[in-house]
Amino acid sequence: VLLGAFGPILNIVHKEAADSSLLVFRQHWFNVLHVFSTVEPLAKLLIKHCTPVSSHGSAFSDTILGALLSLSCLPKAYGVPYDFFDKPLSQSPGSVEGNIWTALDALSESLHKVFHSLLKCSTEVRHLTLRWIAMCLHANAARGKLWNAQGNVGATLTASDGFMLNLGNVLLRLCQPFCAKFTDPKILRVDPTYCAAEPKDEADSRARGVHMEGMSKETCLIPISDNETRPVA
Known part of the structure; x- marks a missing residue:
């Protein structure tokens, strides 16, 4: 309608x-x-x-x-x-x-x-x-x-x-x-580990507020070693 x-x-x-x-x-x-x-x-x-x-x-x-x-x-x-x-x-x-x-x-x-x-x-x-x-x-x-x-x-x-x-x-x-x-406390609401997050499904995306796709596969400015995992909140 x-x-x-x-x-x-x-x-x-x-x-x-x-x-x-x-x-x-x-x-x-x-x-x-x-x-x-x-x-x-x-x-x-x-x-x-x-x-x-x-x-x-x-x-x-x-x-x-x-x-x-x-x-x-x-x-x-x-x-x-x-x-x-x-x-x-x-x-x-x-x-x-x-x-x-x-x-x-x-x-x-x-x-x-x-x-x-x-x-x-x-x-x-x-x-x-x-x-x-x-x-x-x-x-x-x-x-x-x-x-x-x-x-x-x-x-x-x-x-x-x-x-x-x-x-x-x-x-x-x-x-x-x-x-x-830079002194505004709102900046603390920004999750620096967002780029490493990978939602499992639509429900997980809604719950965690993660919408970007494939960000965890992008090259990091500071690379990690092979036996290390990127931190995720």
Whole structure:
């Protein structure tokens, strides 16, 4: 019932955002998404609508949140021409850069409010939101490989640079309350062993609050010996 009643609204926002660019995005899109993110049934519908069927990282760009995260001064996809600085000799770079920074700041602030509202909506929505972020990061983990810097065909399977920069900006804004002041006791709530944790199943993931996949297999900054195990809280 909810999908039939509110699904078309999300489809309209998705289409408009996908056809838009950084300097002409509409603020009312975020007003709509903010309403969805504060009502639990609608928030669940939004997350479901934004969860792609494909396991490729680029599939996350073809969702509502993905379309908004893809708004950038960088191309939305590999091989697409740049929207800005196409005529550097006849354009004033200062004014263009100012418009870009202003638009990016407004976009990041609006995206942060949507994600923050989803995380605050309810325990279930928080779990679904964190799982969506974890799935997105895991699906785009290949961006950290050497071939990503070469711009080859494999780059089409992952999200764009603009998408990941915007997502990183949102995550940094969400982290700010915990690390803005090193004397703030909130920093003690951060588990330094999170990267070594590996949930057994969905129930264990919910109980322990661990959503990232494959982090325990990543290379550590400080390697451990063969007969040593990484500590996990």
